[in-house]
Amino acid sequence: MIIKIAEGNLKTKFGEYHEILFYDGQKESFALVMGDIKGEEDVLCRVHSSCIFGHHFNSIECDCREQMEISQQLIEKEGKGIIIWLDQEGKGNGHYALLKSAEYKKQGIPQAEAYEAVGFKKDARDFRSAAEILKEIGVKSIRMLTNNPKKVETLTKHGILVISTVPTKL
Numbered sequence: 001m002i003i004k005i006a007e008g009n010l011k012t013k014f015g016e017y018h019e020i021l022f023y024d025g026q027k028e029s030f031a032l033v034m035g036d037i038k039g040e041e042d043v044l045c046r047v048h049s050s051c052i053f054g055h056h057f058n059s060i061e062c063d064c065r066e067q068m069e070i071s072q073q074l075i076e077k078e079g080k081g082i083i084i085w086l087d088q089e090g091k092g093n094g095h096y097a098l099l100k101s102a103e104y105k106k107q108g109i110p111q112a113e114a115y116e117a118v119g120f121k122k123d124a125r126d127f128r129s130a131a132e133i134l135k136e137i138g139v140k141s142i143r144m145l146t147n148n149p150k151k152v153e154t155l156t157k158h159g160i161l162v163i164s165t166v167p168t169k170l
Contacts, residue, residue, distance in 0.1 A: 001021065001024070001025075001132070002022045002024045002029070002129050002133060002136065003023055003024075003098055004020055004021070004022055004093050004136060005015075005021050005022065006020075006021040006034040007019060007020045007021065007100075010021070010032065012072065014069075014072035014073060014075070014076040015034055015072075015075075015076045016034070017032035017033060018032070018033045018034075019032055020033065020117040020133075020137070021035075022133055022136070023044070023134075024098075024129050024132075027031050027086075027087045027129075028087060029063035029084065029085060029086050029087060029129050029130075029133060029138045030084070030085050030155060031082055031084050031085075031133050031137060032082065032083040032084075032085070033081075033082050033137065034075050034076070034079070034080050034082075034101070035079050035080025035081070036080065037080050037081070037082060037137065037138075037139050038137065038138040038139070039138055039140060039153070040080070040139055040140060041083060041139075041140045041141045041163065042139070042141055042143050042163050043071060043080060043081060043139045043142050043143070043144070044071075044074055044080070044081035044082070044142070044143050044144060044145060044166065045077050045081060045082045045083075045084070045134070045139075045142040045144055046067075046068070046071035046075075046081075046082070046083045046084070046142065046144075046146070046168070047084045047086065047130040047144070047146065047151050047155070048064075048067070048068055048071070048083060048084065048085055048086070049064075049085075049089070049091070049125055050085065050086065050088050050089045051064035051089065052089060052095055052098075053098070054066070056116045061105075061156065062111075063169065066168075066169075067084065067168040067169065068083075068147075070102075070145075070168045071083060071145045071160035071168055074166065076146060081144070082088070082134070082137065082139070082142070084126070084130045084133050084134070086125070086129060088124075088125045088126070089148035090115070090120075091111070091112065091115065091121075091122070091123045091124060091125055091133055092121070092123065092124030092126065097118065097120040097134050099120045100120075100159070101114035101117065101120070102114075103116050104117045114162055119157075125153060126154070127150070127151050127154040128154060128155075128158055130155060131154065131155045131158035131159060131160050132158070133161065134155070134160050135160070138143070140161065141160075141162070141163050142155075142161070142162055142163065143162075143163050143164050143165070144162050144164070144165045144166065144170050145165075145166050145167055146165055146166075146167075146168060147165075147167050147169050148166060153166060
C-alpha cells in the first residue's frame with residue numbers, strides 16, 4: 001500500500017509541476033503532475049526509474065536523461081501529464097549491480113545481459129507502485145510514454161487503462 005506523505009510545486013525548464021511524494025513502507029516515489037488531470041482520460045504519463053549516472057552525472061552511456069527530457073517536452077506541449085519517479089536504480093538491482101556489470105557492458109553486452117552475467121536479474125523493477133499512484137491521483141486512462149512493454153503490462157494488470165504508448169526513443 002502506498003500513502004501520500006507530502007506535496008509542493010516544482011518549476012522546471014519544461015514548465016511547472018505539482019509534486020506529490022508517496023511512501024510504500026520502504027521507498028519513496030513521487031508524481032510530478034502538470035495541469036488538472038483528476039478524472040481525465042488519455043493523460044500522457046511517464047513511469048521513470050532513477051538513474052544516478054544519467055540524471056546526476058550526465059552520463060552518455062545510457063538514455064535515461066534523454067527519455068525524461070523527451071517526456072517532459074511532450075507533457076509541456078500538451079499542457080498536462082504525469083511523471084512518476086520510482087527509486088529503482090540499475091533496473092531495480094541497485095547501483096552496485098550497475099558498477100559490477102560495467103566490464104561486460106564495455107565488451108558490448110547489452111545492460112540486461114550484463115546484469116545476468118554478474119548474478120542479478122535482467123530487470124528487477126516493479127511498477128505496481130506506479131499503478132497505485134495513478135489510482136490515487138485519479139486519472140481515468142493514460143497514454144504511456146515508454147518503449148517498455150513490461151510497464152504497460154504491469155499497469156494494466158493492476159487496473160490502469162493504458163490507451164496507447166508513445167515512444168521515448170527516436
